Amino acid sequence: MYLHGTSKINPKGHLEIGGCDTVELKETYGTPLYIMDEALIRQRCREYMEAFRASGLQFQVAYASKAFCVMAMCRLAEEEGLSLDVVSEGELFTALEAGFPAHRIHFHGNNKTPEELEMAIQANIGCFVVDNFVEMHMLQALAAEKGLKVNILLRVTPGVEAHTHEYISTGQTDSKFGFDIGNGSAFDAVELASRSQNLRLLGLHSHIGSQIFEVEGFQLAVERVAQFALHVKDKLNVIFKVINLGGGFGIRYTAEDTPLKVSDYVKAITDAVKSSFAGAYPQLPEIWVEPGRSIVGDAGTTLYTVGTSKDIPGVRKYVSVDGGMTDNPRPALYESKYEAMLANRGRDTAEETVSIAGKCCESGDMLIWDLELPQVKSGDLLAVACTGAYNYAMASNYNRIRRPAVVFVQNGQSDLVVKRESLQDITACDVIPERIAKQPSFK
Template sequence: MYLHGTSKINTKGHLEIGGCDTVELKETYETPLYIMDEALVRQRSREYMEAFRASGLNFQVAYASKAFCVMAMCRLVEEEGLSLDVVSEGELYTALQAGFPANRIHFHGNNKTPEELEMAISANIGCFVVDNFTEMHMLQAIAAEKGLSVNILLRVTPGVEAHTHEYISTGQTDSKFGFDIGNGSAFEAVELASISLNLNLLGLHSHIGSQIFEVEGFQMAVERVAGFSIQVKEKLGVVFKVINLGGGFGIRYTEGDTPLKVSDYVKAITDSVKQSFGGAYAQLPEIWVEPGRSIVGDAGTTLYTVGTSKNIPGVRKYVAVDGGMTDNPRPALYESKYEAMLANRANDANEETVSIAGKCCESGDMLIWDLDLPQVNSGDLLAVSCTGAYNYAMASNYNRIRRPAVVFAKDGQSDLVVKRETLQDIVSGDVIPERIAKQPSYK
């Protein structure tokens, strides 16, 4: 397993993250356990800020909180000077409860409810990314009723297809997101927004997908968005102050993944902006981006305890752990690949090839197929790397399995940032109607 960030093998032969021995973390917090390398999260955040400062352009880097949204994470990215992207009332509430400055919050989503719009307007957030005409009309009406003007970006689909999984590719024409540039709906949206009394149109938003390893897609998106912006300026006299180019910057999950450095992505984008807008815009627009996975993805490790195993001669050996698709649904959803190691026996030589199964009652609950490990024993600790993005965020209580705890590890200190769910938490929302209520037979 490739060791990211501060991860290393200590003198005991144990995996260590943020100066914390994972065997000791298991004793303190139990498993499954999400471990976040705090120093690496901060490093990635700073790489974006430094790369944009070097470009000379005005900018905002907004952490896409859908990747991993807890109050401690909101506080961390605020300390690093980032803005925050949210897509639901729950993410917005988390940010506000954490004390994140509302004027640095951007609200996304293709189906924002009236209640969510009300909540965000009342909180005086910085910007709404408007996804469709229905939302635009609702937002205008609510803002008018309150006698306010709200900042908006219009999300557009530039017709750029990123080389990624179809479920996480969003910039193509056939997408549930945004106004299409090619069919004229984006131009119509600009016309409507520019004359709406309670909407302050700042500019455009474009996002082409996720887990992208090359710059060509971003460069093409800039060219398409710039061409559209120039057309809007010439025909409507509307000049965009902000161009948001989304996120989607890839990370290394396995040996075959080849992401670029943060500075390479940023330089390609900012150079394209200067080239594409420079001749038509007296002042270049402010550039916003929304990295999520690339800030937290490789900073996360999930620690499991090995339980049972099943050997099918001539076929494979299954090794089961105490988690699975409830704490990491990505292999089942996207056929995502991961690397892993025995955290308590990190220096032992590999002796067998096994497949890591989760504990859910589903044949599809498989975390890793064909993984080379030392001879695996019940009670061993399995560490799966690069689980910082879309793992805790997508965790569920399927089979009524409790969601794991989350800790931040840094400089030899571990801090609990999400408590492990209790059995009482599992039933806390349940209600038994009086007509079928009985005294429980088990206590």
């Protein structure tokens, strides 16, 4: 397994992250356990901030909280000078409860409810990323009721298809997100928003997909958005102050992945903005981006305890762990691949090929196929790398399995940031109707 960030094998032969022995973390917090390398998260935040400062452009780096949204992460992002992008009332509530400055919060989503819009207006957030005409009318009406003028970006689809999984590709014409530039709806949206008395149109938002390893897609998206912006300037005399180019910057999950450095992505984007807008715009727009996975993805490791195994001669050996698709649904959703190692036997030589199965009652609950490991024993600890993004965020209680705890580790200190769910938590929202409770027991 490739060791990211502060991960290393210590003299005991144990995997160590942030100066904390994973065997000791298991004894303290149990498994499954999400372990977040705080130093690596902060490093990634600073890489984005430094790369944009070097560009000379005005900018905002907004952490895409959907990747991993807990109060401690919101506080960390705020400390590092990032803004925050949220997509639901739950993420907004988490950010506000964490004390994140509302004026640096951007609200996304293709189906924001009136209640969510009301909540965000009441909190006085910094910007709404408007996704469709229905939302625009709702937001206009709510703002008018309060006598307010709210900041918006219009999400547009530039017709760029990123080289990524079809379910996480969002910039193409056939997408549930945004106003399409090609069919004219984006132009109509700009015209409508610019006439509104209660909407302040700051600019455009474009996001082409996720887990992208090249810069050409971003460069093409900038060109398409710039062409549209210049068309709008000529026809409507509307000038955009902000161009938000979304996120989607890839990370290394396995040796097959070849992400670029953060600075390479940023330089490609900012250079494209300079070349596309220079001379044709009064001044270069402020650039916003929304990294999520590339900030927290490779900083996360999930620790499991090995339980049972099943060896089918001539076919494969299954090794089961105490988690699975409830804490990591990505292999089932996207056929995502991961690397892993035995955290308690980090120096042992690989002797067998096994497939890691989860404990859910589903044949599809497989975390890793054909993994080379030392001879695996019940009670061993399996560490799966790069689980910081969209793992805790997508975790569920399928089979009524409790969601794991989350710890931040740094400089030999571990801090609990999410408690492990209790059995009482599992039934906390259940209600037995009185008519059922009064029924006599079956005899």
